[in-house]
Amino acid sequence: MKTITIPIIPTNQTFAKVHGPHELHLEAICVFAAIGFFLDGDTYWKDQVVLRPASKHTLDTEGKLLRSEPYFKWHHSPKTMSFDTALEGYMSLFEQIIADQTEGKQIILPLSGGLDSRTQAVALQGRKDCVFAYSYAFENGYAETKIARQVAKICGFEFRDYVVPKGYLWSVIDDLSKINGCYSDFTSPRQMAVVNSLKDKGDVFSLGHWGDVLFDSMGLPKLSKSEQVDVLMGKLLKRGGLELAQTLWELWGLQGHFTDYFRSRITDLLSNIDIEDTNAKLRAFKSMYWAPRWTSVNLAVFEANKAISLPYYDNRMCEFICALPEKYLKGRKLQIAYIKRKAPELAKITWQDQRPFHLYNYHLNRLPYNLPYRALNKIRRTIKMSVGVPYIQRNWELQFLGKPNQAHLLNRMESPRFYDLVPKAIVRQYTHKFYNENALQYAHSINMLLVLSQFYKNQVHGEAY
Missing domain, CATH: 1.20.1270 (Substrate Binding Domain Of Dnak; Chain:A; Domain 2)
Known part of the structure; x- marks a missing residue:
């Protein structure tokens, strides 16, 4: 027997065998078709699962799952604290995690026009000789690389920009199929277009994934359980995904209706989260099921080339979030305050989501100012x-x-x-x-x-x- 401990937000999928027939899990595949990722521990097969996050799992010698025991459960236990206290706690923890993950290493830092990678740039600005930064933009798309270049210049990072070209997918699709195991679509991981150019640029990728979820709030009022399920279904279902899932459901002769099955799955998973606050509960849901089965799947593209580190995935960061008052997360307040305090020049650079405004005037992104x-x-x-x-x-x-x-x-x-x-x-x-x-x-x-x-x-x- 062996024991496997899965992080609170894992960076990859760990598979195990379970009792059942070795046949396609058609209901799970319909969900995959609807939302773009598999729910909970589902896989393509009925006799295979992905091990759940934040748990210790015992497997037999043949890789069959015997038992699982959670060691962490998402909760909402906000402490009484001032915003400055919360900010000091965030700054200290974030910078400590990045130091722990990258000490003594040459760092490859993807930069975007958003806030998560900019917070990483702030934490790494004192190690400019150890950082290679890069960015990429779509051919004939928004020049996101201009913002990234400005960030890198102020921090003193070596920088290169790339273009995601038309039709690159067909030369890499077989490799990508193997890397992500067909557990994600093939156009979302656009890093596949440039990652081979980064092989000699450093030792470890420092990736900012999931910061925008942990350090923001959906700003929802207190909702009933049914209303929370409605919100999640609306966010999970992709444009056209419900139609495709219903088509496949009927084609394969599955019992009942897909929508009823999907709602039941979401309801059951949400019921297992013991959190009263609506926004904290939905954040926990996304961190338990969305991050591990969607965001993490294509981290394998980076990891196929170099080691990866993710400060916002760190167990300590997850535990920290559970103790923060929700009002300090709304509107990315902590990340914005961190950048302003530690690197005011970076705060003056355009925030892509609020362009052409920056962190000092983004509140003007409304009519008639924009x-x-x-x-x-x-x-x-x-x-x-x-x-x-x-x-x-x-x-x-x-x-x-x-x-x-x-x-x-x-x-x-x-x-x-x-x-x-x-x-x-x-x-x-x-x-x-x-x-x-x-x-x-x-x-x-x-x-x-x-x-x-x-x-x-x-x-x-x-x-x-």
Whole structure:
């Protein structure tokens, strides 16, 4: 026997065997099609699970799960404290965690236009000779790299920017299928386009994932259990995901209705979280089920090249969050105050989510103050589109649109072996809707059908990657 301890927010999935038939878990796959990740411990197979976070698991010599025992449960136990006390606690803990994770190492720091990576830059600014920073933007998309370059320049970091090019996916999709195990779509991990260029840049990636969830509040009033489930379902279901899931549910002859099954699953999982405060409870739900089964899956892209470290995933950070008053988390207050106090020049750089405003004036991002920027931005996009240059906001636009991409996509999905799982007529129906009716509405469906086609051909039929 062996015991495996899983962190509160794990960076990867750990699989184990359970009693049951070795057959596809079709209900779980429908959920995957609807939201883009598997819930709880679900996998593609009925006799396999992913070990739950924040627990110690005992497995037998054949890798079969014998028992599990949680060592941490998310809670909401806010202490009476001033904002300054909360800020001092956050600064001290955050900087200690980063020091512990990166001491004596050359650091690779992805920078974006947001706040999480900027807080990391603040904590690392005294170690400028140890940091290689980089950023990437979509071809013909928003120049996020300009903000990142400004951050790196002020901190004194070596910096390079990259462009996510059109159609890169088809040269890396087999490798990506193996890396993420087909537990995520293939266009969300856009880092796959550039990660090979970073092999000689340092020892460890310092990644800012999940800071935006832990250090913010949904700002919801106290909601009933049913209302909380409604909120979660609205946030979990992808555009077009419910339609695809219902299509597959009926195709596979599953009992009842998908929506009822999905609501029941969310209700049961939410019921296991013993927290009264609505916002804290939903944050815990996302940290227990969303982070491990969605965000963490594609961390494997980084880890396939270098070691990874995530300060916001650290157990100490999770425990710290449980003791903070909710009012100090709302609106990213602590992260903003940290940047202002420790690096005021970084606070003056545009915050991408509030562009063109920064951390001192982002409250002006409303009419009429943001009208000039919005008007100018619209004019620029219109001019580009008039000369045939589309404005790119999402990776699937670069990887799926256009005739060469379409040919690659259809070649991947239109396989007699995949048709055993999803008939040709269904595949053709969704590709037609995507290319001829509404690409935005059906992009998620195409993403999921592509993933399912790769999974079914490679893992069920055992074709080589």
